[in-house]
Each structure stands twice: as structure tokens, then as C-alpha cells.
Amino acid sequence: MEDFQSAYQEEQERLDRALRDIDRQLNELRSIPVYTGHDFTEQVLEAGREAHRQQLERSIREPYFGRLDFEERGKQVEPLYIGKVGVGDKDGGKPMVIDWRAPVASLFYSFTGGDTASYEAPEGLIEGMVYLKRNIVIRKGILERVADTYNKDSEGPAVSDEFLVYRLGENKDNRLRDIVSTIQAEQDLIIRAAKNTALIIQGVAGSGKTTVALHRLAFLLYQYKEQIKAEKMVIFAPNHMFIDYISEVLPELGVGDIQQSTFGDWAAGVLGLEQAPQDDSETLARWFDGEDPRKSGMNDKNLPGRFKGAMAFKTIMDGYLEQVKRSCVPDADFEPWEGARLSRNTIRDWFEGEYKHYPIARRKERVLARIHRWVEMELKKSPSAAALKERKKKAQQREKSFAKKWPALEPAALYKGLFQTASSAAKGKDSAGEAGGAEPRIPGPIVKETLGYLKKGMIKEEDLAALLYLYSQIHEIDGKLSFDHVVIDEAQDFSPLQIAVLDRFVKGHSFTILGDLSQGIHYYKGVRSWGEMQELFAPEETAYFALMRSYRSTMEIIDFANEILRRGVGTDLLAVPVFRSGEPVRIKPAAGAGRLAAISAAMKQALSGSHRTLAVLTRTMREAEELHRSLADAGVEANLISGGQRQYAGGISVLPVYLSKGLEFDAVIVTDVDREHYAPSDARLLYVGCTRALHELWLMHGPELPDYVPGPEEDAEVRGA
Numbered sequence: 001m002e003d004f005q006s007a008y009q010e011e012q013e014r015l016d017r018a019l020r021d022i023d024r025q026l027n028e029l030r031s032i033p034v035y036t037g038h039d040f041t042e043q044v045l046e047a048g049r050e051a052h053r054q055q056l057e058r059s060i061r062e063p064y065f066g067r068l069d070f071e072e073r074g075k076q077v078e079p080l081y082i083g084k085v086g087v088g089d090k091d092g093g094k095p096m097v098i099d100w101r102a103p104v105a106s107l108f109y110s111f112t113g114g115d116t117a118s119y120e121a122p123e124g125l126i127e128g129m130v131y132l133k134r135n136i137v138i139r140k141g142i143l144e145r146v147a148d149t150y151n152k153d154s155e156g157p158a159v160s161d162e163f164l165v166y167r168l169g170e171n172k173d174n175r176l177r178d179i180v181s182t183i184q185a186e187q188d189l190i191i192r193a194a195k196n197t198a199l200i201i202q203g204v205a206g207s208g209k210t211t212v213a214l215h216r217l218a219f220l221l222y223q224y225k226e227q228i229k230a231e232k233m234v235i236f237a238p239n240h241m242f243i244d245y246i247s248e249v250l251p252e253l254g255v256g257d258i259q260q261s262t263f264g265d266w267a268a269g270v271l272g273l274e275q276a277p278q279d280d281s282e283t284l285a286r287w288f289d290g291e292d293p294r295k296s297g298m299n300d301k302n303l304p305g306r307f308k309g310a311m312a313f314k315t316i317m318d319g320y321l322e323q324v325k326r327s328c329v330p331d332a333d334f335e336p337w338e339g340a341r342l343s344r345n346t347i348r349d350w351f352e353g354e355y356k357h358y359p360i361a362r363r364k365e366r367v368l369a370r371i372h373r374w375v376e377m378e379l380k381k382s383p384s385a386a387a388l389k390e391r392k393k394k395a396q397q398r399e400k401s402f403a404k405k406w407p408a409l410e411p412a413a414l415y416k417g418l419f420q421t422a423s424s425a426a427k428g429k430d431s432a433g434e435a436g437g438a439e440p441r442i443p444g445p446i447v448k449e450t451l452g453y454l455k456k457g458m459i460k461e462e463d464l465a466a467l468l469y470l471y472s473q474i475h476e477i478d479g480k481l482s483f484d485h486v487v488i489d490e491a492q493d494f495s496p497l498q499i500a501v502l503d504r505f506v507k508g509h510s511f512t513i514l515g516d517l518s519q520g521i522h523y524y525k526g527v528r529s530w531g532e533m534q535e536l537f538a539p540e541e542t543a544y545f546a547l548m549r550s551y552r553s554t555m556e557i558i559d560f561a562n563e564i565l566r567r568g569v570g571t572d573l574l575a576v577p578v579f580r581s582g583e584p585v586r587i588k589p590a591a592g593a594g595r596l597a598a599i600s601a602a603m604k605q606a607l608s609g610s611h612r613t614l615a616v617l618t619r620t621m622r623e624a625e626e627l628h629r630s631l632a633d634a635g636v637e638a639n640l641i642s643g644g645q646r647q648y649a650g651g652i653s654v655l656p657v658y659l660s661k662g663l664e665f666d667a668v669i670v671t672d673v674d675r676e677h678y679a680p681s682d683a684r685l686l687y688v689g690c691t692r693a694l695h696e697l698w699l700m701h702g703p704e705l706p707d708y709v710p711g712p713e714e715d716a717e718v719r720g721a
């Protein structure tokens, strides 16, 4: 106790000094008149002062969150204070606060006990000894808490989780938050991994994947500030509501301007589509409301989304593109007027020889421009002004009609051509080889269905990766379209082709790809193993990480959800909980006439404590709508969340499980947990629902629980296990 008091006293004194110093620096900066003139050098200096002012203003509210006493070999022990923003000493000496992204700050995260500690600095490996690791909570300039997670002199555990558990026990509002003060060693490795590597991260539910990805972006911007720009980085998220949910983290970390998009929106922009095709949420709604092709005997290879996302489909497209290239140049000489002729062989030589290294649409452009130049040279040979005028007119018309003889080299036209060729080949009008249909071929039902809607001018989400691939083969991907770094969240729902296509838009395979195979609920698309994505890169271009610890939910909830996975999926990707205990999982009957009353009672109880967010999860959108209506009739107010939703408001939400992916709530009530709603193949879906809960989980069940759900008595066993 005495120790604690002296630590608190010490930190209070140090904080007072730090705040006085920051305040003095701020006042000095504020006393310099703001420059509004036109001198460029002065403008740059003013921008620098403004950025510094903003940093100090952020810093004065919470200057730092951690302290590490480190003795670098051969030097003296020094207390290092670590904050979200680095603050220099007023007199230009040692920094008063070290930015959490600086090399030395990595020790604060990576040190997990032991006699020596080391970190990578630009000048090489620095070794030494850690004496103290301390978490310090400061809010609005007031010291609230001091907690030592390591003290070399104490007898306690090497590094304690106490502060982490305190942080995890807090209730959440409607936004994801930064975790700079409690980043764990295994997360820090990912955050600080080198830029030019395709990182593939398998992380159990609640292991911090989304959070880690956002911190990694902030790290990359700090570490590689000369090479990358915020506006050239993108995070692909599953839907707009999720983008809203994560929108606070980057500003909290002092980072702005990073693009946040869905794959569909971005693809629509590149392809020049007026709007993104049928939103993923519509496909999901249809799928979960009953249109499940597995029921009509469609297998994995015949599922359009899986087929069109496979690398075998790229091979088929490559075959077709080769055919287009071969037959692209019109099989005719060009004759601008009688007596002048450019042979088809010359034109083909230009196309296939000189311009070979250009993408195909560029080649066509170049050839047509060259023909035009040739015409101009020929025109100069005209015998008279009248002949010149006459020839010019004719040549203009004939150049136009010659250009029209070329096929339209645009992704949509080529894509349709591919399916038309495949259709003719299947009808035996054409040989399989000429159809670009060298094995493997496009399955007949997919050809028929796709052609059906392409002819009506429609495009589906499942076609986007292929269209972008064709785009990348036809056009140059210029600087405007390329990225410095790409983050893909919920990557288990991405196809290998999507990643392969994105690879063409990103420099140096600079990817952070995160997902959880146990949450792969989109059976009609996505990957079944990370190997499918690793294969896209050379071994030295990629690295794989697994995050097994789950930080979101209590031990009771994680043990319960693990059991669903163990029984229903048979996977060994089970989450390891942080030692944080809470309420037992409640499994209550709620069927027939008493269903609504039971759900309302559970909601009331779940909200009786300090919980701020509650989700009531149904299996389908239709059921969510019905339940929301019934609750409103009974006077219970809640937000209904549907597919197109752009914002997440917090409070009480009613939504289908599949839309809750990526989100989290203080308490979760999953309704209708019975065999009718959750088939044997739905264990992953139920797992997603259960792992959304931070502190409390309720399962409201019908007559018979699915086999993979532990019953009320068994749950006690699961907990005791």
C-alpha cells in the first residue's frame, strides 16, 4: 500500500511537471501570430507550427499512458514515458514523451519478463534490462490510476494481466476504441511487421484483428512517412455500418485521410459503374431467408461465387484474353482512299511486336494513332489541294470505320464475350479450345445464369473480381489507382481472385489480410483455408500469424462458444480467454406463446446493470423485422439494423446474426436457438452470434437445441472444464 502511495505520488509530481511544460510550449506557440500571407516558406513553417499546436493540445489531455524503466547496456536506468504523441523537451533535450510507434516504445509491448530485453533500432539491436513497466491512466489531465504490470523488485508474476483485465471489463459504446495502452506482444509483432509483406492473420473472434489492423496503419504511416501517404492506404470492410463503427480509432491515433471502403464500392469506382452492384447484404438476406443453393444440391465447384473467385477462373480468362489478342486486329488492309494501302500484316506487326509490352487497350490506341500518323504522311503526297481535301475527308470516315472493326476492349464487353464464347462452345458451335475453355471449363449452369443477367445489363458482386482482373489486363494501373498499403478485414469472405486482383493495385505486396476461418459463414464465397491465399505470393513475400487469445468476451462466454465450434465444426482454432470471469451463459426456453415475454424479460435483466449496448440476434432479416415490430407493440424501443444501414447507433439493437459480424455488445441475446433455425451446418453462424458478447450472453431456445449447443446442465460442465 505504501509502495502504491509513493508510486502514485511520484507519478502525480511527474504529471504536474509534464503538464506545466506542455502548457508552456503551447503558450509559446500560440503567442506567434498565425501567418496568412503568400510566402511559400512561411506557409510551410506555419503548417508545421499548426501541426505541433494540435499535437500539444491532444497531448495535454492525456500526455502518456505508460512508463518503462530501461537500462540500456552500458548506460543508466531511465524512465521512458510513452504516449499517443511524442512530445519533445522544451530545451531540445531528451523527449519528454515517446511516441508509442517509436522503436524503443516497442519494449513496452514486447517485454514479457526475463533478465534481458531488446528492441530493433535503426542503428541495430539495442539490449538492456527492464526494471519497471507501469500503466498510467490520465483523463483530461487528471491522474486516475497507476498500475504496475512488471516490477523487477517485486515477488509477483512476471508480467501481470491485471490492468488489461480492468480495461476489458469496461462497458462499450457504439464505437471501437484504440488499445495503445494495452497492446499485447503477439499483436505488437503484427502492428510493427515490415511494410512490403503480405501478412495473413488468422485470429479467433475477439482477438483484436480489426483493432490491430488500424494500429498497424498508424504505425506504417509513422515508420515509413517518406514512402507512404495516408490517402494511398485503404481498409476494406464488409459494410458501411462497420466502417462507421471503426471510424473513431484512426482519429484517436492522430491519423486521418485513410480510405475506408467496401470492395464493391471501390470496384464500382474503378470500373466506372454508376453504383456498386447488388450489395452483399442483399445476397446474405436471400441466402439466410431460405435461398440456400446447398439445399438444391449445388456443390462447392458449382457455386457461382466460389467458382468466379477461384484462380482457375483467372486461367480461363487468360485463355480467353489470348484469343482476343489474336483476333483483335481486323483482318483487313487499311485503305484510306483508293491507291493508298496499309497492309494488315504491318498493322498486326505493330500490335503484336512494337507495342507488345503495353496493355491491350493501350496497344489498340497506339496502333490507331500510328495509322493516323501514317495517313497524315500519305496526305502530304497529294498532287493538288482539291485531292488533299477529298482524301482527307475519305480518310477521316475510313479511320472511324476501321476503328469500329476492333472489338470493344472494355471489361464488361469482354466478360460478356467470355460467357458467350463458353456458351457457344458448350453448344458445340465452337471447339472447347477456341472458346478459351481449355480445361477447366465454366460449368454450364453458371454460364446460363450469368449470361441471363449480363444480357439485361446487370452485374453481381461475384463478378467484380473478374471484371477488375480484365480491367487490369486491358488498362494500365496508374499512380492514381494504386495503393501504398491495403488492409482487408473479414478476409475469410474474400476470394483468392479478389486478393490476386488487389495485388495488381498495391505496391510491393503490402497487405494486411485478417480473418477467422471459424467465422466463414458465407458458404457461397470466401476461402476454406489460408493456404488458398498464401499460394498467391512467393514464400518470401508473405508471412502468416495466428492470434489465439480472445480479449472481447468473458471466460464463460469463450468456453461456451468454443464448445459450439468443437462439436459443430471440429476445428482446433479455439480461442484462449484472458482470465476475466463474468456471469454464466444463460440458456432459457422461449418458444410459442411465451417467446416474446421471455425475450423481453431477458432484455430487461441484461440491461439492469451498467451495460450500455445490447443486441438481440435473430437468424434472418425477416425475423428481426417481426421481432422488432412485436417489441415496439409491447412498448420496448430498439434500433432495427438492416443490410443497407450506414450507421451504428449503439443502445438496443435487433438484427440478424450475419449482420452482427465484426461488432460487439455488452450483452447479447440470441433468439430461436433450435434445430429448425440452426442446421448442423450453421455452427459457425451461431459461433459468430455468441462471440459478439463482451459480458453477458443469453440463448433463448425452442423445443430442441441443436446437437452442438451445450444444454443448461452441460454448460455448467463446460464452465467447470
Ligand SMILES: Nc1ncnc2c1ncn2[C@@H]1O[C@H](COP(=O)(O)OP(=O)(O)OP(=O)(O)O)[C@@H](O)[C@H]1O
Pocket (backbone or CB within 6 Å): 164, 167, 168, 177, 178, 179, 182, 183, 184, 187, 203, 204, 205, 206, 207, 208, 209, 210, 211, 212, 516, 519, 551, 552, 661, 662, 663, 664, 691
Ligand atoms: N490488447 C488489447 N487491449 C485491450 N482491448 C483489446 C485488446 N485487443 C483487443 N481488444 C478488444 O477486444 C475487442 C475485440 O477486438 P476486435 O473487434 O478488433 O477483434 P476481432 O478479432 O476483429 O473480432 P471479430 O473477428 O470477432 O470481429 C475490442 O473491444 C477491442 O478493443
